[in-house]
Amino acid sequence: MGAEVVIEGLSKSFGSQPIWRDVSLSLPPGEVSVMLGPSGTGKSVFLKSMIGLLKPDTGTCVVNGTDIVRCSEHKLYETRKLFGVLFQDGALFGSMNLYDNVAFPLREHTKKSEAEIKRIVMEKLAMTGLSGAEDKLPGEISGGMRKRAGLARALVLDPEIILCDEPDSGLDPVRTAYLSQLLIDLNAQIDATILIVTHNINVARTVPDNLGMLFRKELVMFGPREVLLTSDEPVVEQFLNGRRLGPIGMSEEKDSATMAAEQANVEAGHHDGGTEDVRGVVPQIQPTPGLPERQGERRRKDRVMQILHTLSPEAQEGIIESLSPEEQQHYGVRPHQLVGAGQHAGGGAAGSTMPLPSEHHGELPAEDVANRPGDRAAESDSGRHTDAQWWSNQ
Numbered sequence: 215m216g217a218e219v220v221i222e223g224l225s226k227s228f229g230s231q232p233i234w235r236d237v238s239l240s241l242p243p244g245e246v247s248v249m250l251g252p253s254g255t256g257k258s259v260f261l262k263s264m265i266g267l268l269k270p271d272t273g274t275c276v277v278n279g280t281d282i283v284r285c286s287e288h289k290l291y292e293t294r295k296l297f298g299v300l301f302q303d304g305a306l307f308g309s310m311n312l313y314d315n316v317a318f319p320l321r322e323h324t325k326k327s328e329a330e331i332k333r334i335v336m337e338k339l340a341m342t343g344l345s346g347a348e349d350k351l352p353g354e355i356s357g358g359m360r361k362r363a364g365l366a367r368a369l370v371l372d373p374e375i376i377l378c379d380e381p382d383s384g385l386d387p388v389r390t391a392y393l394s395q396l397l398i399d400l401n402a403q404i405d406a407t408i409l410i411v412t413h414n415i416n417v418a419r420t421v422p423d424n425l426g427m428l429f430r431k432e433l434v435m436f437g438p439r440e441v442l443l444t445s446d447e448p449v450v451e452q453f454l455n456g457r458r459l460g461p462i463g464m465s466e467e468k469d470s471a472t473m474a475a476e477q478a479n480v481e482a483g484h485h486d487g488g489t490e491d492v493r494g495v496v497p498q499i500q501p502t503p504g505l506p507e508r509q510g511e512r513r514r515k516d517r518v519m520q521i522l523h524t525l526s527p528e529a530q531e532g533i534i535e536s537l538s539p540e541e542q543q544h545y546g547v548r549p550h551q552l553v554g555a556g557q558h559a560g561g562g563a564a565g566s567t568m569p570l571p572s573e574h575h576g577e578l579p580a581e582d583v584a585n586r587p588g589d590r591a592a593e594s595d596s597g598r599h600t601d602a603q604w605w606s607n608q
């Protein structure tokens with residue numbers, strides 16, 4: 215089972231520019247979580263803070279009893295081995311073929327024989343659909359294949375936690391759907407804790423067990439997917455439907471006069487930019503038939519049923535409807551019969567003491583969104599390669 219990550223009160227600024235503050239959340243072991251946020255809200259900064267590549271100003275990020283924020287260099291080096299990271303564009307060494315790129319962490323961090331390394335590399339290339347491509351250079355393959363090669367590289371040290379920075383960026387919708395399926399299949403196979411940061415709303419709707427959103431330097435919400443997917447919080451609703459109408463503007467938050475003018479335009483029939491208005495809980499991607507069931511999903515059911523009574527009626531409904539009739543019976547719940555405050559659902563979950571993900575409803579302060587379009591591409595291809603260099607290049 216993957217490791218739990220417990221983040222409390224994390225804040226990060228660069229000089230006088232705050233990026234986000236007071237972020238608290240837990241990634242439950244072996245579950246898949248997505249952090250949404252408009253460009254420039256600090257999603258990449260958040261991932262880098264989780265692995266000690268950037269140092270937050272305050273707060274803690276605890277993995278297996280080690281606080282990544284304050285631990286020694288040696289402890290950080292050790293703890294980082296628990297993480298597999300897929301940086302944007304795969305962050306592969308351009309002069310090495312895929313085989314050597316994927317073998318790289320094994321050669322740097324382990325004393326395994328070349329025969330053993332070969333077995334592992336071929337296994338991870340097969341898991342990511344890259345069998346036969348081992349001799350290709352990163353420049354010779356498509357963006358989707360580079361992402362998968364980055365993922366294969368992230369898998370070779372058997373990580374307990376996998377972090378993915380915009381795995382969908384630069385991919386068409388079909389390739390994105392394949393990558394989403396691949397992440398769910400990997401989770402079923404290795405039961406690692408997974409965090410994906412993205413601004414892709416289809417990934418957010420269909421992939422994770424838990425969903426969060428960063429906006430205006432705050433964690434707006436983090437909790438079971440059903441909570442955000444049914445939320446009437448304006449920022450969350452606007453983002454999940456890709457509309458212009460709402461608090462998120464072209465490069466910053468809107469003032470109330472702009473919002474009123476846009477509302478009037480829409481009421482007069484002007485298109486608001488959203489092409490779809492999907493509300494509610496859409497089915498989650500399931501592992502490809504033949505793979506094991508996801509242990510994280512099974513554990514999550516017990517965990518979420520314990521907190522069912524604390525959730526909104528819409529979220530409760532979404533959760534109950536996602537259960538099979540047998541599971542509804544097991545937990546003692548039925549659709550359209552919600553659990554009131556103070557009551558617990560079902561005895562089946564009684565033994566579960568899994569910590570709950572924090573669900574933080576931030577007060578939205580009246581500051582601008584950090585505003586920088588795009589990301590710097592990770593370039594990790596100069597001179598002799600060491601793993602320390604690879605990390606520090608990200």
Ligand SMILES: Nc1ncnc2c1ncn2[C@@H]1O[C@H](COP(=O)(O)OP(=O)(O)O)[C@@H](O)[C@H]1O
Binds near residue numbers: 252256257585588
């Ligand atoms: N190393 C850095 N030094 C100074 N500012 C940075 C650094 N890295 C990121 N930033 C700033 O932090 C903000 C958030 O960036 P980023 O995490 O890349 O956003 P996102 O990934 O959500 O698009 C941006 O305003 C960016 O300019």
Ligand SMILES: [Mg+2]
Binds near residue numbers: 257258589
């Ligand atoms: Mg980014």
